[in-house]
Amino acid sequence: MLKRLLKNTKNMQLRLLLVLPFVLQIFIAVGVISYLSIRNGQQAVNEVASELSREIGDRIQLRLQTYLEIPHQVNQFHADAIDSGLENLDNLPTLDRFLWRQIHKFDTLTSINISTPNKGYIGIIRREDGSITIGITDKTTGRHQSWATDHQGNRTKILRTNPNNQYWEQPRYQAALKAGKPTWTEISLSSNPAYLRVWATQPVYDPRGKLLAVTSSSLSLSQISQFLRGLKIGQTGQTFIMERNGRLIATSTSEEPFYLPQNTQKPERLLGVNSTNPLTRSTAKYLAAIFSNFTQINSSQSLEFQLEGKRQFLQVIPFRDVGGLDWIVVVVVPESDFMEQIHANTRMTILLCFLALMLALLLGLITSRWITQPIIRLSAASRAIARGELDQYVEVQGVGELRVLATFFNQMVVQLRESYKVLKQTNEQLESRVEERTAALRLSEEKFALSFRCSPHPIAITTLLDGCYIEVNESFLHLCGYELQEVIGHTTHELQIWANPEEYTWIIQWLDVEGAVRDWEVRFRTKLGEVRTVLLSAEKIELAGEVCLLCIGNDITERKLMEKALREQKEYLRLILDNIPLQVFWKDANLVFLGCNQNWAKAAEINHPEAVVGKTDYDVLPNREIADLFRVQDRRIMETMTPELHIVASKPRPSADGQTVWLDISKIPLQDSTGKVIGILGVVEDITLRKKAEEALRVEQEKSERLLLNIxxxxxxxxxxxxxxxxxxxxxxxxxxxxxxxxxxxxxxxxxxxxxxxxxxxxxxxxxxxxxxxxxxxxxxxxxxxxxxxxxxxxxxxxxxxxxxxxxxxxxxxxxxxxxxxxxxxxxxxxxxxxxxxxxxxxxxxxxxxxxxxxxxxxxxxxxxxxxxxxxxxxxxxxxxxxxxxxxxxxxxxxxxxxxxxxxxxxxxxxxxxxxxxxxxxxxxxxxxxxx
The missing domain is CATH 3.30.70.1230 (Nucleotide cyclase, GGDEF domain)
Known part of the structure; x- marks a missing residue:
């Protein structure tokens, strides 16, 4: 198709060629601008919606954290008061005015309770009408009385009596005993009036681990819904909170998170997938389909889904607290809240671009006619010059650039006539220069041959396809042990030069891609069967019209043997050091680590002993003060050339369980053969177990001493x-x-x-x-x-x-x-x-x-x-x-x-x-x- 287009352009008129590119440019610009306008609008919507969702989610999380901290703070306050003796558990009824003031101080709480295993129970409850009642249970008799209170917290009359109140079987009491620490109960549903609530509960123990009391506080979750309804989420956006089992906790809509089933007056919790609100229901179903189980949502995620053909932006945020709450916060914003104005702007942009296209087409036609007339005259004069008619002259009026072009065209015709005169003389001079270059090339070849023969490195030239040797130097013959007549005309396969023939194949493949090979380590086999290691460099050259291979080698066999011996010696030394039960390290005179054994690296929390090389104490110790202290000690040992042995000190960094680690440290200055100090050697022994044994013995001795003095x-x-x-x-x-x-x-x-x-x-x-x-x-x-x-x-x-x-x-x-x-x-x-x-x-x-x-x-x-x-x-x-x-x-x-x-x-x-x-x-x- 491209060839057909190029063929058609050969006969195309200049006027059309001048107009068509401008029209195409404007048409492409209109399309690109329209596309970018729509795309940028969508990106802007995505960014705004995502930012709005994240901001709403952050505000909800902050509100939840603040709201849910209050009951735990109240529980901890009562636990501290019980522990310090400020609250008398032996006479619970005396705490009624104190609890009354507490629930007035924290207006978000619906109740505060203190339950004891032996003394009874007291609780204060804030009702929907704002009144406050006090409930007291005597553990001995099991009788529970509920009292009304006046505006000063005094008990006025008994509202009801329960002869057998087994408060210790209630979920909030059992949840505290089961957790053994501050925790939450499961969300419960109050029936009259209906609202969701949750209990924060905390056990209180004496120093011997005996249960003293359980203190609990409850919250109404309806206040969370009120907060969500006050948020501005676009025009029609929504947010809701649900548990991992899919039940709703709160929502920004007017819908309640519970419902009354038919033929019953007892309310039940509402699942998100059964919500009467279409957006809430569709969002919950989408999440259930994506994750199959809400427990798989472990991090904040931004998602999208379609509802009635319209895109919805979705932000899912898991919410957890230290008490064990595990909720999901969902923010959903419809794309239509943002796209209406963007679509209007896009239509206006396309209309303006279309008008610009029509205007450009009209101006292009006029301009092309004005430009093409002088160019046609220049074209006719050029065809005449091509036929050998060098006496052409063109006069152009109108466009300034075309007048300049005509002037230079006329000058070119004059210069062309003069060039014909000089051309003959130039050909004669060229023949003379070719003869001189040929002599210089012959001299250069002689110099190359001399360098080829005298090079200390083995050099060989072979054919590229079959590897047949064309030329080799003396160093190559000395390396392989052959005579010249045994090599020339024979292939590498015949002589079995390559210890690994695949290496030759790899070199040929690499040359096809890169054109040259530099310092590849290969193995050659000599005439006597000895395998030598060579660094090989090679590249393609052309000889007599044939592509050949020039190879230059460097024999590194002895160096490889020395490296292997040195590596084995180093591995043997490392094996000895890593099997020493002590921790060993060594530094140079500048106190830079040169190495350590495996035990020291493990104690210093370094992945591998080699990782410490080049580091200083500032890199491995927890703070700069300790590093400065160690460096002062090391310098003193090197300056005085006096070892410091068996210094017992605690490790700067405690163990993983937080216990102090005790070390027996010895440091010895390292000297070279002339007695000059070149570094320091450290040997460390972990004596934590010994210190613990000594401490345990001392404690036992003190106990025995106290017992004897009591007798x-x-x-x-x-x-x-x-x-x-x-x-x-x-x-x-x-x-x-x-x-x-x-x-x-x-x-x-x-x-x-x-x-x-x-x-x-x-x-x-x-x-x-x-x-x-x-x-x-x-x-x-x-x-x-x-x-x-x-x-x-x-x-x-x-x-x-x-x-x-x-x-x-x-x-x-x-x-x-x-x-x-x-x-x-x-x-x-x-x-x-x-x-x-x-x-x-x-x-x-x-x-x-x-x-x-x-x-x-x-x-x-x-x-x-x-x-x-x-x-x-x-x-x-x-x-x-x-x-x-x-x-x-x-x-x-x-x-x-x-x-x-x-x-x-x-x-x-x-x-x-x-x-x-x-x-x-x-x-x-x-x-x-x-x-x-």
Whole structure:
């Protein structure tokens, strides 16, 4: 077709040729402009619609995040208040005014609830009419009461009562227990009035993991629909939100996300594909057809679909939050909202272009006639010159360029006549120059032959098709081991020069494409069968009218062998380094990494050891401060030529689980054969497990120490540990193998105390309650012992034994205690014990009294036996003190005459008189009344 068109143009007139291109250009311009106008309009619509959809989607996401954060913030507020003790879970009804103020403060919430596993439930609800009710459930009885409130939050009257409210079975309570963290319940549908709501719920645990309460807050999702209806989305655009199961949550239309089925008054959730709104329904069906399952939508996507022949722009945005919500936000904008004005502009553009085409056609016809007349005269003169008529002259009037063209045409005719005269002389000179060039070419060939023969690199010339050798130099013969007559006239196939014949085929194919080959690595076989590696360069040349192949080689066999040996040595060294269990790295004198082993690369989170080469500490460490510190250390080691060994430090970057990693670091300066420092070698060992073991051992030792000090006085505990160490190290024991500790104390005050009436009490209460009560009393006595600097010896049933003046003076005493100080502290503790037992009597409602006896004198104190050590006292002083308690009176403190002598100046004492004491006979005793 193109040939036919070109053939037809040969007879075409100049006038038509001048007009036709302009008309075609304008016609093409009209078409292109119309096409671009429509296309640019569509692109503009696409961009505007996409930008509008993204902006609407961003606004919806921001609104949802803000709206849905509120219930979790309220739940966390209540969880913090419960954890700090600000909210009393033992008396939930007292929280009603507090919750009333909370729901007034957060006007988007519809209810706030606190549920406990043992104490009950309290909740506050905002109703559709704005009124607020309070619901309280007693866990013991299970009765639930709903109260109306006034404008100040006071309960006014009972609205309804439920005798059996099992609030712990409600979804919001069970969802919190199942998740164990803040979460959302499934969306539920309230029936009267009908609206969608969702609960944010959060469990609250004590430090031991015991559930204290579940706090919940609910939101009405109808407010999301109100927000969507307030958005401006083009003229007829819509947006809606639905769950992954396809049920609607909110929509910008007036349609509700639920409906009333026939023959029932209970509303049900509405699926997007069943919406009564055509655009919402068609969009949901399109998404269901595209994704087949809404759970496959994991990222924001821009889509298009047709509705009644019109294109719709669609933006789908997944929305998730930390509580587990997983919704889909859909924004749909019809293309027709934007295209009406663009179509009008396109029609006007086409009309104007058509008028311009008609005008251009008319002006082209007039102009072509004006231009073609002078050109016709020039054409006739040219045909005459071609026939040898060189006396032509053309005169042109009108167009300035054509006048210039005629002037130059006339000058050309004059010059043409002169050129004929010079042509003969030029031919004679040309023949002389050809002879000179032939001689120079012969000399050049002689020089090439000399270079060819003397080149140190093998050179060969072969035919291109069959590879027959035409010429080779001495270096080629020396490489292959052949004589000249064995090569010339023979092909590469006959001599089996190529170790891999396919390489020759590849070279020929490459030459056909590129025309030359540069430094290809190939393998040649010598006459003796040895295979040599050669870098080959080749290109096509022409000899005697035939295309030949010129090949120049460079024998690199020895270099390849050296490279292979070096590579094997490097791989062997790498194998050794990577199998070392330690982490190894090395740097040059400028502290640039030269290499590392696999263990160090893994610890530094580098993919491969080779990747560290050329990097510095700034590239591999987490921050610049740590890198500067390491570089200062490295420079100090190189400058002082002193290694630093076994430096224990934590790793700058923690492990993947966030735990601290401990390292044992050694750095050694590297020196060359002259002793010059050329770098530094680092060896690192991960000692995290060892550090953890040491820390665990230290913690266990501290626990053992605290347990031992709870059993024995500190001085006795230290002495007992020393005896145990001697026994283990030296293999000896005292007192028939026992860890005997015994010491004489000359002046010790002993106190025995017994709770009166405790035996009858044990018959009325449970053993657990009895032990708990006794623990409270004796814990109070333990605090008094610590306060007065005395030593608790032991408890026997409901009896309590205390001693003062052993085993060592208190560390906080500035001066050693006198005998009177010891007795005084014991007496003051006895008085404080009476006060404490009186307080217990008032708190518990039980008739508690305490009987106390005190004696002063010498004792023997120590630890005996091999197991279950106990620090105990022996001697007559202990026995008499016990008799003072057992033969005393309830609510009174009986002391001996010896103790009386110590206390008479500081305390009020009353003489009891002489009483018989078992094992001692008659003794004078006194009652301790109080301090002076």
């Amino acid at each position: 024995l006085p500190k001085a006795i505990a230290e002495q007992l540990k020393q005896n145990l160490w001697n026994f283990r190290e030296n293999g000896f024991a005292k007192s028939n193998g026992a860890m005997l500790i015994a010491e004489q104390f000359d002046d010790v005050t002993i106190m025995f105390a017994d709770i009166v009436g405790f035996t009858p009490l044990s018959a009325r209460i449970s053993p657990q309650a009895l032990v708990n009560l006794l623990n409270e009393i004796f814990s109070t006595f333990d605090e008094l012992v610590e306060k007065h600097g005395l030593e608790k010896i032991k408890t026997i049933g409901d009896a309590y034994m205390v001693a003062g003046g052993l085993p060592m003076p208190r560390e906080d005493d500035a001066e050693p205690m006198t005998n009177g100080d010891i007795a005084s502290r014991t007496a003051q503790m006895a008085l404080d014990m009476q006060t404490a037992i009186t307080q217990f009597e008032a708190d518990k409602g039980e008739p508690f009294q305490i009987r106390i006896g005190i004696n002063t004198g010498p004792v023997v104190a120590g630890v005996i036996g091999m197991k279950k050590f106990i620090y105990d006292l022996w001697g007559d002083t202990v026995n008499v003190a016990s008799r003072m308690e057992s033969q005393g009176m309830p609510g009174r403190i009986q002391v001996t005459a010896t103790t009386y002598e110590r206390l008479q100046n500081q305390y009020l004492l009353e003489k009891r008189g002489t009483i018989p004491v078992k094992g001692k006979g008659e003794m004078t005793t006194y009652w301790l009344i109080g301090s002076r």
